[in-house]
Amino acid sequence: MADYLLFATERYGLPILQPLADALHARGHGVHALLAAGASGLRLPGPVRAVGVREAVRLRPRAVFSASNEVPTFVSGAKVQLFHGFNVEKRADGRGHFRVRGLFDLYCTQGPATTAPFQALAREQGHFAVTETGWPKLDPLFRDDGGAAAALRAPAAGRPVVMFASTFTERLSAAPHLFDAIAAQVAEGSRYWLLTLHPKCPPELFERYRSLAGANAAFVEPEQLVTAQRAADVLLADTTSVVSEFVVQHKPVVTFRNRAPKPHMIDFDDPAALPAMLARAFAPEPALREAIASYADAIHPYRDGRSSERVIEATEALLQAGLHTLARKPLAARWRALQIRRELGYWGF
Template identity: 50%
Template sequence: MAACLMFATEEYALPILRPLAAAARARGQQVGWIVPGAVAAQLAPDEQRITSLKAAKAMAPEAVYCAANWVSPRLPGVKVQVFHGFNAEKRDPGRGHFAIRGFFDLYVTQGPATTEPFEALAKQHRYFAVRETGWPKLDPLFVQPAPPRDAMLPAPDGRPVVMYASTFSHRLSAAPAMVEPLRRLIARGDRQWLLTLHPKCDEALFAAYRGLEAENARFFTSDKLIELERAADVLVCDTSSVIHEFAVMDKPVVTIANRVPHPFMIDVPSPDDVDAAIDRALSHPPELMAAIRAHADRIHPSHDGHASERVLDAVAAYRRGDFGTLARKPFNFVRRYKAMRDLPALLPDGA
């Protein structure tokens, strides 16, 4: 039986890789998960955790699908970079989304905005291939018929639904400054609020946001992100890839001091400006909606819900040799050492 591995270092990788795992199982592949203990606790009973390198090799996986910046070179199979988010421009290009670390054989990109830079990098480095597929995480947004509304979400009652999310990066996060403004906006009662935080945020911030829950405001962990995005009318955020996920659905986004604001965002300098910006977003100004659609076409033009199948097809093409003869990956001693150092956290039973 053909097999593959899902490689995840953080909880937020689960909704990225699960649609891909489902597509692989639908094609008759055995799927194993390489995850740390904290993420393993979130696996479903039918999601098999692989806890040793020996077990991973015994599966003889065709590919290792990675929603992380690294993967162990000791794992067998084609190393596939699936990405853990859109390019949120949190860092300079050479240090952020387009950093080349020497681990991957194949990059499966989300849309032209990522495909074009990675194709240029592939020509420069010559040891990896690139194929535009769309992003597996977004498959559930576009699947038809739409899945039933999550029972944990509040029922629609005619009020606008506003989602709040934030990055975990301290220098870019608006979450601490938004606690009291959110408390006032929630108390007003004219909107429904869906609140979430990045799983890496500290516990004190989680406690503060859970404390905002009210009749018209609920807090959700990040594993419900897709459900929240589907239910909300507008997103309030700062500098996070969630902004781009939301915009792909042709929905407006209010950002607070975004690091690199774009025309598709309503960017405001401070939390005090958020209320008026939400009203503007809900009015759907034509020039704003046109900018959102143009941005969505650049970052993720496919809306058919079949990105996962295209990722599997790209791996099959790689294994057939459709990308031609590639150079050998560089031997980067420092990165290989770090990968060997970090692997025991994901494979606790060792060899």
């Protein structure tokens, strides 16, 4: 059996890596994690062993799986991009989801909407491969979770459940604008609320939303995000990639001032309209249901909970073919690789 390294630079990378860690462990492999920057000091539970940067180098892993935009290129093994979210069009393609930095050997894409653009880039540039696998983070959405979602939903006592999630990007975040409207809905009590924020949101926003927890609401930590999505009936959000994660379940989403609203969203721009938007989401018309299903199939058609296994198989197929089959990485990637060395404090060669 082989050793593999997991890499993340933010707390939200941990739920992406955990299902893959479990799948690697189930196959008898050694699973290790290098968590840096915003993920430093955190741990992945279970079979994962935390390592520092020098130990990661000595480990000589067969592959490095990254839930970040970057990866330590000085560690051996295939460098595999898992993505830290869906393409929600926060930025233009050249700066956003489809930006190629020259660091990765394999992109494991989430569905047809992501696969086709990356395949086009791979044909053009030649220094990476692309395989559509689905996203490891969503495996728990479609597997038995041991009753975790039911437990999170239990305090609703039969009431409908709304989940609220918000991006940290200030110009796109709904959290500052919708607090009063959400607080009024929580106080009214006809629905139960699961509240969460992106880990990078300001501390004062966390304090405000945590204060709503009680008989009609609970605050959910980032590690419980997928469980909360299973538990909720409807999502209220903005331009966060949680919108796409939630829609994959064929459930309705209400979005506040989404940067690129689509037919599968119920988008609105006036906080006073929140009650009406939620009422529509809980009684979706046939056209909305069709739009939700169509979008879900385009971004993530896999509902078997086995995306992690497909990632492992795609990585092994590339390694069997040989990394030498890929073109040389672009010169610009060398500068970024040096920056990553500096950030991680490693200068061994």
